[in-house]
Amino acid sequence: MDAQKEALRRIIITLTSKNQELRDFLQSLDWTRTGLKEESCHVMSELEAELELLNSTLEEKGAELRSAIIQSHEQKEAELQAQHWAGQRALSASEELLTFANSALDINDNTHFLQVAKEIKERVTMASSFRISTRPVVSENMSHFAVDFSAERAGLHTLNFLPAPPVPILDVSRCFIRDNIVFVQWSSVDQSGATYELQFRKSDQETTPPSADACWEKIQGIRDTHSAISGLRLDSRFVEVRVRARNKAAAGEFSEMLQLETKAFHxxxxxxxxxxxxxxxxxxxxxxxxxxxxxxxxxxxxxxxxxxxxxxxxxxxxxxxxxxxxxxxxxxxxxxxxxxxxxxxxxxxxxxxxxxxxxxxxxxxxxxxxxxxxxxxxxxxxxxxxxxxxxxxxxxxxxxxxxxxxxxxxxxxxxxxxxxxxxxxxxxxxxxxxxxxxxxxxxxxxxxxxxxxxxxxxxxxxxxxxxxxxxxxxxxxxxxxxxxxxxxxxxxxxxxxxxxxxxxxxxxxxxxxxxxxxxxxxxxxxxxxxxxxxxxxxxxxxxxxxxxxxxxxxxxxxxxxxxxxxxxxxxxxxxxxxxxxxxxxxxxxxxxxx
The missing domain is CATH 2.60.120.920 (SPRY domain)
Known part of the structure; x- marks a missing residue:
């Protein structure tokens, strides 16, 4: 009877441990689902914002090109209009002179005729119709405004999410706790505009189970390759830290977790x-x-x-x-x-x-x-x-x-x-x-x-x-x-x-x-x-x-x-x-x- 009770107690202990493990697992799943929803909304909003910026850039560039075409057209139009006005004036003066010359043929008086002929000759010599150019000052050609965005279109087809930044490496020699402040430093990643996310948590065990991932606290938006955590009560044996790099659309993998011994008296x-x-x-x-x-x-x-x-x-x-x-x-x-x-x-x-x-x-x-x-x-x-x-x-x-x-x-x-x-x-x-x-x-x-x-x-x-x-x-x-x-x-x-x-x-x-x-x-x-x-x-x-x-x-x-x-x-x-x-x-x- 006692042996059976002892065996039953061991079974109860095993079941209790397994139930706690399952509870931790379910809690981890809940945290993951919540994080997944928040992260999906975050990246979706960033994508919409980036597409809006891309559309805005295209609109700005299109407005700039349209303005160049309109400006060139207006300039040529003004020159042609001025030439047209000058041609009309020359034609009007030439027609008037032609009418006057035709009327001079009907003059019978020799003296009067010679005088009129001389006047007509002088007016012909000074007529603007003989000095004006009969070719347009500008052509209708606008070929210098021709566009070909095939390469850009091909580039748009290649648009994709940014690759995740590489994993930063914690500098163990420069990570320590002094005067109740946790100092952490890591290597830089080769990606422009990347920021860093530092996570930390307390632990009394040298090996922390994976189900405790939801216990991490975060410091985001770090632009330097170092950070200091202050105001943390060191009531545990260890403080665990890890870091990862982020760009505008993706987050990289975390570095290896580093355990720092607090050496604090609690x-x-x-x-x-x-x-x-x-x-x-x-x-x-x-x-x-x-x-x-x-x-x-x-x-x-x-x-x-x-x-x-x-x-x-x-x-x-x-x-x-x-x-x-x-x-x-x-x-x-x-x-x-x-x-x-x-x-x-x-x-x-x-x-x-x-x-x-x-x-x-x-x-x-x-x-x-x-x-x-x-x-x-x-x-x-x-x-x-x-x-x-x-x-x-x-x-x-x-x-x-x-x-x-x-x-x-x-x-x-x-x-x-x-x-x-x-x-x-x-x-x-x-x-x-x-x-x-x-x-x-x-x-x-x-x-x-x-x-x-x-x-x-x-x-x-x-x-x-x-x-x-x-x-x-x-x-x-x-x-x-x-x-x-x-x-x-x-x-x-x-x-x-x-x-x-x-x-x-x-x-x-x-x-x-x-x-x-x-x-x-x-x-x-x-x-x-x-x-x-x-x-x-x-x-x-x-x-x-x-x-x-x-x-x-x-x-x-x-x-x-x-x-x-x-x-x-x-x-x-x-x-x-x-x-x-x-x-x-x-x-x-x-x-x-x-």
Whole structure:
């Protein structure tokens, strides 16, 4: 029975694969039919336009030849008309003289006759009829306007569609992706008036099935032999390109497809790790506070025992999502892709009416879900704050270094090279380095983000910018030391009248108690346990998945935490005693936050 079911499952898988292949094939046919219709209409309109141009050319040439004939005829007609008028005048004068001569024969007087004869002789000598030419000045011959378009007619009979242009060849050495721009160059085709069509698409496979031909995007009408594709999110492993030449009536064959590796880091925010008060999309997170407790697993403490009424995380039957989800005052979410090996780059932009934002990297397995970024050896972060006053600080291992906050970055670029131990934070708009860590990473990292008020937008699918090499430190060897400034001890306690915008304690985003805002400081170390009144903003122990014991809840500290700095004993630390003494004053901050 089991063997038959397994065979049936294999058949189902095969049928599912075949059905998907047929769907892709039918979709490809639909795309081809649509393209065929559009291309037929396109070439038909071009043919009609070309025939119209040919007819227009013939009409223009015919009008020119007709005009030449008419002009020659009018010129000859004018000359003949002038000669005709001159002949008529000469004939009229000759007829009049002839009549006068005939009448002279009837004169009987000798003297009078001699006088008239002399006059007639003089008039004959001066008569125009004897000086005018009796031949036409021009002939009727118009043979020089004879035409013979037999050769042209033969040429018209040979009219046909233009041959397709040859195939251009992609120049592999000059096709690359740099600074998120795809540069493509190819050889020229030997055909006048040819343009080029560049097609590109994304792919995660080294071999793309033929059914994916409909996924190409086009750039048409390129007259140069190179092009640049910008504004493309590099969220795939490869970008595939191909090019073909076109003339007015035909398109040639495509060149061989070329795969260009993007080498871009693409990830999404992992909603399974997000704090319950964070609304997470693929590339954005927004802080949306709830009226009730921050974490449904964190209940009120038992009044008699002073311990949490919530069962141990290990003993409860909660899902994996709740074990990985950040809680308390750690409004954090992690990326879903690990960082190892070479360089990785992404950008973060605070959105909305944000108050505090942290961006960095962390060891996913070693970061406790109650610990904020930079509060343990398992995370490195850059914190931006606009609460009460502006501040920028770099944090790691519960230590902080204040940075220049006069130019608050609006877009932060993060570069992490796991192998070299480089972690850089940059102001992208001003192309300046904000802070850099140089360390030795012992585990794979994940991008990490903390939001309090407002939100963050994360842009992934980006290549490492070319200017990164100019910002990398070259003199300092890798070190795991925290980024503390010279002569700067661990930060001082937060006084009751200070808000979360200042940076006087180890982390302005921590919570010393259940009612304290994210701008306060729980003590010298989030891994220590100040007593039964400690709030959910602190670290419950080394791992939310471990068992703190039968009487311990998630709000207590079962022991040292590998993801945090154990620090000094709160019982012997005067600063910890100061925090206990000023515990009642936290109600002031509670009122401010409300």
């Amino acid at each position: 990830f999404s925010l992992d909603s399974l790790t997000a704090h319950p008060e964070l609304s997470v999309q693929s590339h954005s997170a927004t802080w949306r506070p709830k009226v009730k407790e921050h974490d449904p697993r964190i209940k009120s403490r038992d009044k008699t025992s002073g311990r949490s009424a919530t069962p141990s995380p290990v003993k409860s039957s909660s899902s994996r999502a709740w074990r990985e989800r950040f809680a308390g005052e750690s409004y954090t979410v992690l990326g879903d892709q690990e960082i190892s090996g070479g360089g990785h780059y992404w950008e973060v932009r605070p959105t909305g009416d944000w108050k505090a934002v942290s961006v960095g990297v962390a060891y996913r397995g070693a970061l406790s879900r109650f610990v904020q970024l930079g509060k343990s050896p398992a995370s490195w972060s850059l914190s931006l704050s606009q609460w009460l006053q502006s501040s920028v600080s770099a944090k790691h291992n519960n230590r902080s270094k204040s940075l220049d906050s006069s130019r608050m970055p609006q877009r932060v670029g993060v570069y992490c090279h796991h192998g070299n131990g480089d972690l850089l934070f940059m102001d992208v708009d001003q192309t300046r380095l904000i802070h850099s860590f140089r360390t030795k990473f012992s585990q794979s990292l994940v991008p990490a983000f903390t939001v309090w008020f407002g939100g963050v937008a994360v842009e992934t699918g980006l290549q490492v910018p070319s200017f990164i090499d100019q910002l990398l430190p070259v003199s300092a060897p890798p070190t795991s030391a925290p980024p503390t400034a010279p002569n700067t001890p661990e930060e001082e306690d937060l006084s009751p009248d200070r808000g979360p915008g200042s940076d006087p304690g180890p982390d302005p985003g921590s919570d010393p108690g259940p009612d304290r805002g994210p701008g306060s400081d729980p003590g010298p170390d989030p891994g220590s346990d100040p007593g039964p009144d400690r709030g959910p903003g602190l670290d419950p122990g080394p791992d939310p998945g471990s068992d703190p014991g039968p009487d311990r809840g998630p709000g207590s500290d079962p022991g040292p935490d590998p993801g945090s700095d154990p620090g000094p004993d709160p019982g012997s630390d005067p600063r910890a005693q100061t925090r206990v003494l000023t515990r009642a004053q936290t109600q002031v901050l509670t009122g401010v936050r409300a």
